[in-house]
Amino acid sequence: xxxxxxxxxxxxxxxxxxxxxxxLPLRLLFLNDLPAVPEVEETGATFEENAxxxxxxxxxxxxxxxxxxxxxGIVVPALGGEPGVYxxxxxxxxxxxxxxxxxxxxMASLDGEARAAYYEAxxxxxxxxxxxxxxxxxxxxxxxxxxxxxxxxxxxxxxxxPSLGKxxxxxxxxxxxxxxxxxxxxxxxxxxxxxxxxxxxPDEAREENG
Ligand code: IMP
Numbered sequence: 218x219x220x221x222x223x224x225x226x227x228x229x230x231x232x233x234x235x236x237x238x239x240x241l242p243l244r245l246l247f248l249n250d251l252p253a254v255p256e257v258e259e260t261g262a263t264f265e266e267n268a269x270x271x272x273x274x275x276x277x278x279x280x281x282x283x284x285x286x287x288x289x290g291i292v293v294p295a296l297g298g299e300p301g302v303y304x305x306x307x308x309x310x311x312x313x314x315x316x317x318x319x320x321x322x323x324m325a326s327l328d329g330e331a332r333a334a335y336y337e338a339x340x341x342x343x344x345x346x347x348x349x350x351x352x353x354x355x356x357x358x359x360x361x362x363x364x365x366x367x368x369x370x371x372x373x374x375x376x377x378x379p380s381l382g383k384x385x386x387x388x389x390x391x392x393x394x395x396x397x398x399x400x401x402x403x404x405x406x407x408x409x410x411x412x413x414x415x416x417x418x419p420d421e422a423r424e425e426n427g
Pocket of ligand 1: 289290
């Protein structure tokens with residue numbers, strides 16, 4: 218079975234990615250399944266640049282396999298796009314709770330449409346032959362005034378989805394996957410992988426039969 222290395226160590230992302238890719242005829246690995254790997258620095262100015270940096274940087278770890286990387290975050294237009302690519306290290310705060318507190322502080326004087334926000338995810342796939350593919354997902358919502366719910370991870374207790382009528386912190390995994398930026402991007406990756414694996418399968422069967 219071909220390997221797919223998904224280059225992340227974030228447990229929240231891993232849980233969602235594992236669920237969204239379940240049943241594919243690929244062995245899914247994450248960075249923590251490999252011996253200590255030097256970290257690729259996220260020096261890009263956009264999610265796309267960072268996803269490409271990570272996918273290219275980690276591609277050599279798995280010659281002959283697929284390597285994917287995802288960069289994601291939450292964007293608040295009224296804050297000039299913050300936290301954006303700095304979502305994981307917003308204000309230098311060390312954990313989700315204190316980053317959420319900082320976001321609420323920064324938005325204390327904002328109401329209504331000014332509380333609009335979106336999550337974005339960019340996934341870059343490096344194929345065994347060296348080709349590079351990009352998949353995107355975005356979900357729009359609002360930043361709640363107080364955290365609600367303990368599900369999900371990161372900014373989920375603050376991310377209110379209007380048609381769901383609750384924050385992602387209160388959503389089931391199925392509800393979040395159906396609507397989320399990561400759900401959209403990983404479903405696009407999944408259907409691409411399904412199509413290439415289907416094309417490859419007859420060749421592999423021929424090789425194995427002699
Ligand atoms: P990175 O892609 O590893 O740089 O980090 C993405 C960061 O964006 C996470 O650490 C979270 O703070 C935030 N983020 C991305 N996706 C989600 C999500 O689905 N829920 C909550 N926070 C998220």
